[in-house]
Amino acid sequence: MAKGYSVFVGLAIVVALCVAAWIFSPKGENQTTWRSSLILAFVSCYLMWFITFMAQLHPLIEPRRSNVRIGFEHE
Amino acid sequence: MAPSKQSMFRSADMSMVQLYISNEIGRECVNALGELGLVQFRDLNGDISAFQRTFTQEIRRLDNVERQLRKSWIAWIIVASRVVLSNTLLGYFHTQMEKASIPLRRLDLDVETLAPPTTTEIDELSERTQSLEQRIFQLNDSYETLKKREVELTEWRWVLREAGGFFDRAHGNVEEIRASTEDDDAPLLQDVEQHNQAGDVERSFSGMNIGFVAGVINRDRVAAFERILWRTLRGNLYMNQSEIPEPLVDPSNNESINKNVFVIFAHGKEILAKIRKISESMGADIYSVDENADLRRDQVHEVNARLNDVRNVLHNTQQTLEAELTQIAQSLAAWMILITKEKATYQTLNLFSFDRQRRTLIAEGWCPTNDLPLIRTTLQDVTNRAGLSVPSIINEIKTNKTPPTYLKTNKFTEAFQTIINAYGTATYQEVNPALPAIVTFPFLFAVMFGDFGHAVIMFSASLAMIYWEKPLKKVTFELFAMIYYGRYIALVMAIFSLFTGLIYNDVFSKTFTFFDSAWEWDVPEGWQQGQPLVGKLKGDYRYPFGIDWFWHGTENDLLFSNSYKMKMSIILGWAHMTYSLCLSYFNARHFKKPIDIWGNFVPGMIFFQAIFGYLVICIIYKWSVDWLAIGEQPPGLLNMLIYMFLQPGTLDIPLYPGQQPVQVILLLLAFLQVPVLLLLKPLYLRWEHNRARAQGYRGIGEQSRVSALDDDEGDGHFHSNGNGRLSVDTDDGEGVAMIAHGDDEEGHEEFEFSEVMIHQVIHTIEFCLNCVSHTASYLRLWALSLAHQQLSVVLWDMTLGPTLSKPGPLGVVMIVVAFYLWFFLSCAILICMEGCSAMLHSLRLQWVEAQSKYAEFAGHMFTPFSFITLLEEDDGLAEFRG
Numbered sequence: 027m028a029k030g031y032s033v034f035v036g037l038a039i040v041v042a043l044c045v046a047a048w049i050f051s052p053k054g055e056n057q058t059t060w061r062s063s064l065i066l067a068f069v070s071c072y073l074m075w076f077i078t079f080m081a082q083l084h085p086l087i088e089p090r091r092s093n094v095r096i097g098f099e100h101e
Numbered sequence: 102m103a104p105s106k107q108s109m110f111r112s113a114d115m116s117m118v119q120l121y122i123s124n125e126i127g128r129e130c131v132n133a134l135g136e137l138g139l140v141q142f143r144d145l146n147g148d149i150s151a152f153q154r155t156f157t158q159e160i161r162r163l164d165n166v167e168r169q170l171r172k173s174w175i176a177w178i179i180v181a182s183r184v185v186l187s188n189t190l191l192g193y194f195h196t197q198m199e200k201a202s203i204p205l206r207r208l209d210l211d212v213e214t215l216a217p218p219t220t221t222e223i224d225e226l227s228e229r230t231q232s233l234e235q236r237i238f239q240l241n242d243s244y245e246t247l248k249k250r251e252v253e254l255t256e257w258r259w260v261l262r263e264a265g266g267f268f269d270r271a272h273g274n275v276e277e278i279r280a281s282t283e284d285d286d287a288p289l290l291q292d293v294e295q296h297n298q299a300g301d302v303e304r305s306f307s308g309m310n311i312g313f314v315a316g317v318i319n320r321d322r323v324a325a326f327e328r329i330l331w332r333t334l335r336g337n338l339y340m341n342q343s344e345i346p347e348p349l350v351d352p353s354n355n356e357s358i359n360k361n362v363f364v365i366f367a368h369g370k371e372i373l374a375k376i377r378k379i380s381e382s383m384g385a386d387i388y389s390v391d392e393n394a395d396l397r398r399d400q401v402h403e404v405n406a407r408l409n410d411v412r413n414v415l416h417n418t419q420q421t422l423e424a425e426l427t428q429i430a431q432s433l434a435a436w437m438i439l440i441t442k443e444k445a446t447y448q449t450l451n452l453f454s455f456d457r458q459r460r461t462l463i464a465e466g467w468c469p470t471n472d473l474p475l476i477r478t479t480l481q482d483v484t485n486r487a488g489l490s491v492p493s494i495i496n497e498i499k500t501n502k503t504p505p506t507y508l509k510t511n512k513f514t515e516a517f518q519t520i521i522n523a524y525g526t527a528t529y530q531e532v533n534p535a536l537p538a539i540v541t542f543p544f545l546f547a548v549m550f551g552d553f554g555h556a557v558i559m560f561s562a563s564l565a566m567i568y569w570e571k572p573l574k575k576v577t578f579e580l581f582a583m584i585y586y587g588r589y590i591a592l593v594m595a596i597f598s599l600f601t602g603l604i605y606n607d608v609f610s611k612t613f614t615f616f617d618s619a620w621e622w623d624v625p626e627g628w629q630q631g632q633p634l635v636g637k638l639k640g641d642y643r644y645p646f647g648i649d650w651f652w653h654g655t656e657n658d659l660l661f662s663n664s665y666k667m668k669m670s671i672i673l674g675w676a677h678m679t680y681s682l683c684l685s686y687f688n689a690r691h692f693k694k695p696i697d698i699w700g701n702f703v704p705g706m707i708f709f710q711a712i713f714g715y716l717v718i719c720i721i722y723k724w725s726v727d728w729l730a731i732g733e734q735p736p737g738l739l740n741m742l743i744y745m746f747l748q749p750g751t752l753d754i755p756l757y758p759g760q761q762p763v764q765v766i767l768l769l770l771a772f773l774q775v776p777v778l779l780l781l782k783p784l785y786l787r788w789e790h791n792r793a794r795a796q797g798y799r800g801i802g803e804q805s806r807v808s809a810l811d812d813d814e815g816d817g818h819f820h821s822n823g824n825g826r827l828s829v830d831t832d833d834g835e836g837v838a839m840i841a842h843g844d845d846e847e848g849h850e851e852f853e854f855s856e857v858m859i860h861q862v863i864h865t866i867e868f869c870l871n872c873v874s875h876t877a878s879y880l881r882l883w884a885l886s887l888a889h890q891q892l893s894v895v896l897w898d899m900t901l902g903p904t905l906s907k908p909g910p911l912g913v914v915m916i917v918v919a920f921y922l923w924f925f926l927s928c929a930i931l932i933c934m935e936g937c938s939a940m941l942h943s944l945r946l947q948w949v950e951a952q953s954k955y956a957e958f959a960g961h962m963f964t965p966f967s968f969i970t971l972l973e974e975d976d977g978l979a980e981f982r983g
Binding site (some may be wrong): 029030032034054055056057058059061062067068070071073074075077078079080081082083084086087088089090091092093094095096099 | 108109110126509511514536537540541544548597600601604619620621622626628630631632633634635636637638641642643644645646647648649651652654655656657658660661664665668669672673675676721724725726727728729735838
């Protein structure tokens, strides 16, 4: 379900969210505040998710553990 | 891009306005503007001392009223405390206790608004306070007199009672007294005495020529008193004394003192007079006592009756005083606030220039351009209400003064704006750093505070503070008030922490298993418990959201998360700084300084991207390559960056083909920007200056002026505005002579190439070094989030974790105890302490790393004349506010 191309799916979702935030921000003197805050929040969150996803995409090390109990090794 | 309407992006457009107000309604106008709170008045009487200004008389009178109100407030406190004290002494503490606390009605400024008072109301108020003050002090005086009388009567009663005892006893042994008063033998009187003794049953002292003095003296002085008497009278006296068992109250200072009753017998008028004198000089009070028992009884009755009378009157006086003060206490708060407002109004009026001939007040001040119509209608309303035919004129004028920075806030943005203002005041109309800070500050906090469990607690706390916003506002405990003030920051922080907690997959150091892991154990044949296992990927599938829970509890978990968090810090830092740098472009464009774009923004951006932008691209590229599949050695990016500087053109391990030339070009590009940064702006400014000079222009600072009119006399029909437009003064047709102010206050400086150059050199060095040091500074994101995560693991392992495996009733007890320990330590250390430190680090990133890229912070704050802020900030009013 989640493969390498997922980052682009995520990007598309976030761009859509940003556009929606731009359009649907309540009018008035706080419109700038709404737009800036929402878009910045979406971008920040996407960036963090993107970094986390990319860091695990092609891992260079494997998890290693010696205290796995019998019966749990196939989880 | 710059929005035309007012928004948080920049500080509001400000206008310098001139107000022409008819003298009769000056007070009302200023009052209305004070309620509005949108105008910052300039002092037009800077050269006139405070005593010579127009409205000094009024201010003095109001000061007087305020003083009287404060006095009655103090009287109220004294009476209240006195009631408590006297009640305690009199012993009917409980029944009277309620009376002692006269309630002061405090004024809740959020709920109640006071209508602006008229002049007559103020006059009435001042008269009323005057009469009140007199009345209170009369009552207080008579109270004290009565109290004194009461004490005297009480003392007299004691003297009568105690002295009566002496007399009753003394009648039994007159002989003894006589013998003691006369030294050795007194043969001359012997016969008389014996005669009397034989005959009279009712013997009297006067018959023996023995008089006495009775009175009351402070117990501390008794010894000295006795000694002095003994010495001066050479022992010719008989003294008797007894202690008054209950303490008496000194009415002058409300202190209780112990006293003794004394009776001194002596003979001879001179000696008695001497004794009286000595007693008085020792501070004793002498009371007349009759030696006849019947008369004495009458005296006692009389004294008792008088004492009762005095007590009744005293009680009534006290009641009246309390009633009076209760009444005052009801409206004292409102009066104090009215007087404070009124005083502020007159102080503001004193800033205005007063034209005596036309009876007009002229004011100058800053106000937000968008609010000009509102101010105009407010003034219009006041004029209409007063029924004046002369309108109040508000006139926008052009000036070369820097307008104040006015950043309008609401309940939500207020706290964010405050943390920015704590660093400095943004320059007029530059990009307001608080706008991006609404997201970046809490987000960077959350990167360091990423734990879902802790975030839930923080989220609930901030939600509670917002839900009970109104009642909690009244809490005055300072530490809480501070957290309460930042409740919306805490809310945004908590929301982002929920997100980062999910990304880090940490909840109280445990994990969520929302999705299938991408890993499984590679179990070899014949594996036994205790032998190490290594994970292997299931296939193409990757954990879709956050860190794979499979890593939790593994031996090389830290190795993975350190590498991940370190790289994340660099990328987030790069993004934050690039974003901030872009804001400097908007600043340059808004201030119409293209040289700032070409001389600072563009070379700075190229320099930064050529080094750190490249690093970020390399990090992401390295992640996107499946190194194991292509069977190549992944390069260390840190080494790559170091070699890029130290040995350009050589490579340790290649990341991608054609890497060497790319790196050399980038490095050259970066270093090429240094001279551009250094020289372009100063040289351009010099060229521009020289060109202007060559064409015969002068700097505007050489002839700066502020006010609309620079001709004090002459026909001032026209205000020549700075942009060449002419605006006609329609108010009175004659034009108003205006005093030109502050011409020398901030003239434009001469262009000095060396100064510009030095400034630019500093900027260049700072910028280039900061690119490196600030990027490194973002590594605190990694350090703090690592610390937070490790601390919560340790806390779990030290408290709750091990007890979960304990069986039996002991296990239950241990789990309960350990749970509370763990929970409170979680709240105290991991949420409060760690949260505080993460917040400070995030604050630093906001203040230093981000704001140094674009904000100048050279503004001065807009401080309008506003009753709301005035009343909030007045410490003297603290006890009257609800």
